[in-house]
Amino acid sequence: MREITYAEAINEVMCQEIEANEDVFILGEDIGIYGGAFGLTRGMIEKLGPEKVLNTPISEQAITGVAIGAALMGMRPILELQFSDFVTVAMDQIVNQAAKIRYMYGGKGKVPIVIRTPGGSGAGFAAQHSQSLEAWMAHIPGLKVVQPSTAYDAKGLFRAALEDDNPVIFYEHKLLYGMKDDVPEESYVIPLGKADIKREGKDVTVVATSIMVHRALQAAEELEKEGISVEVIDPRTLVPLDIETIVESVKKTGRAVVVYEAVQRGGYGAEIASVINEGEAFDYLDAPVVRLGGKAVPIPYNPTLEKKAVPQVEDIINAIKSTVVTYA
Amino acid sequence: MKKWFDKESLKQISLYEKGVSHMKTSTVGSLQKLGKERLKDLLYQMILIRNFEEAVEKQFMQGKIHGTMHLCIGQEPTAVGACAVLTNEDKITSTHRGHGHCIAKGSEVKYMMAELLGKETGYCKGKGGSMHIADLEIGNIGANGIVAGGLPLGCGAALTSKKKDLGFVVVCFFGDGATNEGAFHESVNIASAWKLPVIFFCENNQYGMSSSIKEMTNIENLADRASSYGIPGVTIDGTDVIAVMEETQKALDRAKNGEGPTLIEAKTYRWRGHSKSDARKYRTRDEEHDWMTNRDGIKLFKERLLNEGIITSEEIVEVEEKVKKVLDEAIEFAENSPEPSLSSLEEDVFA
Incomplete structure (x- = not known):
């Protein structure tokens, strides 16, 4: 193709x-x-x-x-x-x-x-x-x-x-x-409300959106070398949200990290974390759900500061380790 | 016609110290051209609006209306005159003070009253209330609770008319207060730049809630704003239903000819307060009294019809009785209508 x-x-x-x-x-x-x-x-x-x-x-x-x-x-x-x-x-x-x-x-x-x-x-x-x-x-x-x-x-x-x-x-x-x-040339439809499992894994579920999907995939590759198997889910649509795919994944892995670029406080990741906590996945959790979002700052101009304001691959690796290693 | 803005009364009323001479009134002989039945219908529409509003007020006092309402008593000639030249294909966008526009565009008062009582049979199944009545089938794109909120929507409807060559025109009603909103300026500009078939109809009732437009702008006539967008602007006597018709017709012709929008400013007055709990401390009782006694558009129209021998007093009584009957039926219908089902709460969030 x-x-x-x-x-x-x-x-x-x-x-x-x-x-x-x-x-x-x-x-x-x-x-x-x-x-x-x-x-x-x-x-x-x-x-x-x-x-x-x-x-x-x-x-x-x-x-x-x-x-x-x-x-x-x-x-x-x-x-x-x-x-x-x-x-x-x-x-x-x-x-x-x-x-x-x-x-x-x-x-x-x-x-x-x-x-x-x-x-x-x-x-x-x-x-x-x-x-x-x-x-x-x-x-x-x-x-x-x-x-x-x-x-x-x-x-x-x-x-x-x-x-x-x-x-x-x-x-x-x-x-x-x-x-x-x-990308196929002909037109096609991906229905709203269908999440996509971008990478399968068994130790931890990472729910990531937009650019964070790619950073989560990079983190997953790094962690594979350390023996940690990461599943990466991209909800693709926030409304409607494919709760079922997220819940099924967490039931399998027992751990969840939610990664998003927006300011962490009050961001959509909080909604995803709550969906995991409130549903049937709760009984399967071996660790608290981790949220990883942006810092509560306006986005700065300086490139180093700008990167620091939102999750990078290293931050995602650390967040995953905090749930997998701490609650081993 | 009797000119209400004679020099003597102007001394007491500061509102029209300047600018009065620019205000357009209806032309001599205009009544004969319209014919008796059409004139009777204009009178009927205006009386229906006033009596509907009075009935709403009464229902409110009796505790039957939840929330609030914004009455357009005193402004009947603007709604009726503007809508009188439109067809069902033409569209309007309305405001929080929109009952008159709905009635004038042809909505049925029984479904309006049912909506105000929050009933399932109302125009919005009881979920919109006074500020959101819409009747798309007859071209009422909707009342709007956001000041100037309907103007961009009206431009979008007009763009559709132009793109698909549908031939309809959109009248956007708004108050004087709306002319200080960004949405007003953006909309007039875009409609002018694209020559959209829109009529921007400003009902200048002198007050945006409590604030006199004289204190909120530094221009005498809001229609003057048209010149900065390269469109015609006209200030008219909003108590003269025929003048409103005539100027709206000109704007309609212009829009239909592909020449773009017009800004009409009709000077009028809302007799009641802004909404239910308004002590009207920002204006004098004398000012109100003057408008109600000397500038009542319905009274002036009746006098004119009688003076010109077009209609008899008996015929006016007939019109009033017809209105009463329609309203009695509307109230009965609304009161006897069911409440919306609880399951309707989560219906219609999405199409």
Whole structure:
């Protein structure tokens, strides 16, 4: 199979879906001739035209509302929010409008939009362009939240998100954009709410999201040399969450480490840890569930400090050892 | 028509010291063009809105309405005049003070009353309440509890109309307070840049909750803001239902011709407080009295119809009786409707 990058996979699926469905279009800032801040829409306006690739003013409230209003009228818009930090500017439309319209209206109307947005640190963009605020979105009833970690997953999950009749926040990661993977050319669906076991193991379950999946896999490889067998699970979607796959894994391994880039305090990892503690996996636990998230600091600019702010491979190794070795 | 803003009354009312001369009123002879039945219907709609609101207030006083409500008594001509030129295909977005818009767009008062009583038969199955009534089938995209929240949505609906060549126009209603929200400016700008078929309809009722718009902005007429977005702006007498119709029609024609949005500012007044618990300390009783006695859009319209010999007093009584009957039935329907089932709590979070 051919290898393409995460960014290319998303570009490809967007083009395929826009060409296949006349109700699908994309809007966003600098997505025209510029090709998007991270190049995700490169070549799209040339190929699909300005009707399908709608370059907007820098007005996050308005463009988010435009996407929602169009969705209510039967369109299926893709909205590119240039950085996921900008959800703060679009928050009213996402939280008070998109998420609640159907419920408030007693089941009338639907809002099928996909808000694609890059999150995460590591690219040197500092505090206002590097956050991981997915827990905010996952907290809101009425929103679905997707966080693909590979090019293959991104392509299939994107189509599922686009076919869903609800608002979906599709979190990409800046450091994943250049990562290559085997990706089929034809369009395919990976259903929302299906976790993926990225590596099988028997001693400990690591539930990791987005870029942390790759760091967890590296940690698992290192630990294999020391005789520790690590299972790595990528939930892929936070809402809906595939609780069953996580619970079954923990029942097998008896240990769980939850790794995420967002600030640890109040992050989505706390939800995953609670799901493990509250369910039938509890009886199988040989050690407390460990959370490993980012430090409670704004993301700093200096590259050394920036790395220190969020979990790295070494931190994950230490967290795994803390549960496997301490509770041997 | 009788001009309510004569020089004498202006001395007492500081609101219109300036800017009055720019305000558009309806043209002479406009009534004959519309015809009797249409005029009677305008009167019926306005009386229905006022009496609906009075009935809601009564229900509230009797403890039958949970939460709060925002009444639009005094603002009937804006809702009725603007919606009178629309078809079912055209859309509106509304506000927290939205009962009048719903009625004027054609929603049935019995389902509205049921919604206010939190009943299963209400427009939102009792789960939306006063601030979230929507009726998509007749083009009411919904009331909105967030000030200026409906404007971006209206632009999205209008974009769909334009993209798919559907021919409908969207009227976004909002109050004076909303013109200080970012969403207002972003929406007017984007609608102008893209020439969207939208009418931005500002019901300037003088107060955003307790705050006089005169203290919150440094311009006399909010319609002046249109010029900075490259669209026409017009200030009209919001108590003159015919003037509202005429200006909305112009904006509608412009939108349908692909020329883009218009900003209409209709000067009006909410007779009641902002919501249920408002002692109205921020304005004088004299000011209220003046609006209620000299600038009541329904009273002025009745007088005009009578003076021009279009309708008789008996016919007005007939209209009022028809309204009473419809409202009595609505209240009975709402009161006798079932409560929503407990299982509905978790329904409709997702489609």
